[in-house]
Amino acid sequence: MTNSEKLFERGCRVLPGGVNSPVRAFRAVGGTPRFIVKGLGSHILDADGLEYIDYVGSWGPMILGHSHPDILKAVYDRMVCGLSFGAPTGLEVEMAEKMVSMLPGVEMVRMVNSGTEAVMSAVRLARGATGRDKIIKFEGCYHGHSDAMLVGAGSGALTQGEPDSKGVTKGAAQDTLMAQYNDLASVERLLEANDGAVAAVIVEPVAANMGVVPPEDGFLQGLRTLCDRHGALLIYDEVITGFRLAAGGAQEYFGVQADLVTYGKIIGGGMPVGAYAGSRALMEQVAPTGPVYQAGTLSGNPVAMAAGLAQLNIITDHPEIYTVMETSASYIANHLRASAEKHGIAMQVNQIGSLLCPYFTETPVNCYAAAKKSDTKRYAAYFNGMLKRGIYLAPSQFEAMFVSSVHTQNDLACTVQAAEETLSEMA
Known part of the structure; x- marks a missing residue:
């Protein structure tokens, strides 16, 4: 049993669902939530010593990354x-x-x-x-x-x-x-x-x-x-x-x-x-x-x-950070679209500024009704494939990816490579 699994088992005895906010429980994607012990820049480290490129960023505020x-x-x-x-x-x-x-x-x-x-x-x-x-x-x-x-x-x-x-x-x-x-x-x-x-x-x-x-x-x-x-x-x-x-x-x-x-x-x-x-x-x-x-x-x-x-x-x-973040988010979004098309996977990728989200649907997403058409089971498979490859995304289809000003070119390259491999498996 991993340290995260042990902590989650203990948490379930004293915290509703083992967590203090529902989406953290991983119920939408399956598996055990990762318990985080440290964050530095664009990376986080879990209780088992596994490192991830982080696109949750405490749900948005980490514009400058962790531990600036x-x-x-x-x-x-x-x-x-x-x-x-x-x-x-x-x-x-x-x-x-x-x-x-x-x-x-x-x-x-x-x-x-x-x-x-x-x-x-x-x-x-x-x-x-x-x-x-x-x-x-x-x-x-x-x-x-x-x-x-x-x-x-x-x-x-x-x-x-x-x-x-x-x-x-x-x-x-x-x-x-x-x-x-x-x-x-x-x-x-x-x-x-x-x-x-x-x-x-x-x-x-x-x-x-x-x-x-x-x-x-x-x-x-x-x-x-x-x-x-x-x-x-x-x-x-x-x-x-x-x-x-x-x-x-x-x-x-x-x-x-x-x-x-x-x-x-x-x-x-x-x-x-x-x-x-x-x-x-x-x-x-x-x-x-x-x-x-x-x-x-x-x-x-x-x-x-x-x-x-x-x-x-x-x-x-440093107002230039906004250009940096938007450029990075666009890079990920464009590669996701290209990879999904290559593997014949129906995917819409919405992106504005440093925010983006892939939806597993053929329909453009411009409202809640359209968002709900997304295949959440496919997102769960995508999430777990990315997690296995060291990319930490929101454990829910209906949350954003947050790009920070400190995500490096290597981070971005690793992210799109992980997506390519994950989508290839899902095809």
């Missing part, structure tokens, strides 16, 4: 002064100033502890600011596990939301309406059917929890126009895209501004942190200056702020 020396130094220098105070520190101000300087349309920031908390708080603020109750989200877009966001589609386009998890009451879900990503008409129908009742439309600018689905031309601008017409706020969930698509996130990349934007661990260099941000007029409605309450002892934690500030400073000092 400047980030580690910032953490250590801050850590020795104390871990948490429950009181303000100068680093919170510095981080907020840095974010405001980088993000289009952002004038004020509130730090929280996770992307889930950021979304929950932004939705509350949207409701408080508009005096409206309903929220429109998109099928297949994930916004954390707060009750109002764990909603699946009802029986028709205009029905109220139904809970997508046990433990979520119908009352918590009834004000969440479901639209279709890349389908402006579905949003317009909901806004018209609920005229004057919708507080906000929340969207992943790039849908990165159904794999990777970029917005079609005009989709984000169309959302902006519809929200303005109906008096609703537009919320971007940039837990994945923030600071990854561009230094200014999706707002900079696509040139379409939201009213509120949410961020996750990417602003902590991978440490537990989140934030929501927007105009001064909106953000000053948050306590203590306004009536919308939100609080947290660990919000703005100094160690997380030190790590995040170090990462953001490097990003702004």
Whole structure:
């Protein structure tokens, strides 16, 4: 029995499913999850001493790879002064100033502890600011596990939301309406059917929890126009895209501004942190200056702020990393397409910036319904073939591959060679 197998067996006795987040359990791909002990640059090492080229990157924030020396130094220098105070520190101000300087349309920031908390708080603020109750989200877009966001589609386009998890009451879900990503008409129908009742439309600018689905031309601008017409706020969930698509996130990349934007661990260099941000007029409605309450002892934690500030400073000092990451992601995507065609395997590869995802389907993937047509059993075979060859991918068809700025040419060559061999076996 391997060390990972032993750890998983022990974990199953004391942790639900042996893990602390469902996708880590490998249930979608089979086998035993690898227990990681170390990360350096673009590589990770598991409990059995096996090394992998990592394309999960803690689900996105490791733009600069694992254990970047400047980030580690910032953490250590801050850590020795104390871990948490429950009181303000100068680093919170510095981080907020840095974010405001980088993000289009952002004038004020509130730090929280996770992307889930950021979304929950932004939705509350949207409701408080508009005096409206309903929220429109998109099928297949994930916004954390707060009750109002764990909603699946009802029986028709205009029905109220139904809970997508046990433990979520119908009352918590009834004000969440479901639209279709890349389908402006579905949003317009909901806004018209609920005229004057919708507080906000929340969207992943790039849908990165159904794999990777970029917005079609005009989709984000169309959302902006519809929200303005109906008096609703537009919320971007940039837990994945923030600071990854561009230094200014999706707002900079696509040139379409939201009213509120949410961020996750990417602003902590991978440490537990989140934030929501927007105009001064909106953000000053948050306590203590306004009536919308939100609080947290660990919000703005100094160690997380030190790590995040170090990462953001490097990003702004080296804007060329975005070209590097996009070039690397394009290289992988193009080789995957060519290899799949060579071996007669139906595959779509979506890629934008440093995000990409292969789907085992003949149908182009531009929405959740199309993504669900992907052959998940084939993805499981692909995942395990790549893992065997030292490539660590997301253990789920509906997650992104994250390319970092430190993936080397050798990493890329090893990755496409592993894919060629794996797809050849699958043909």
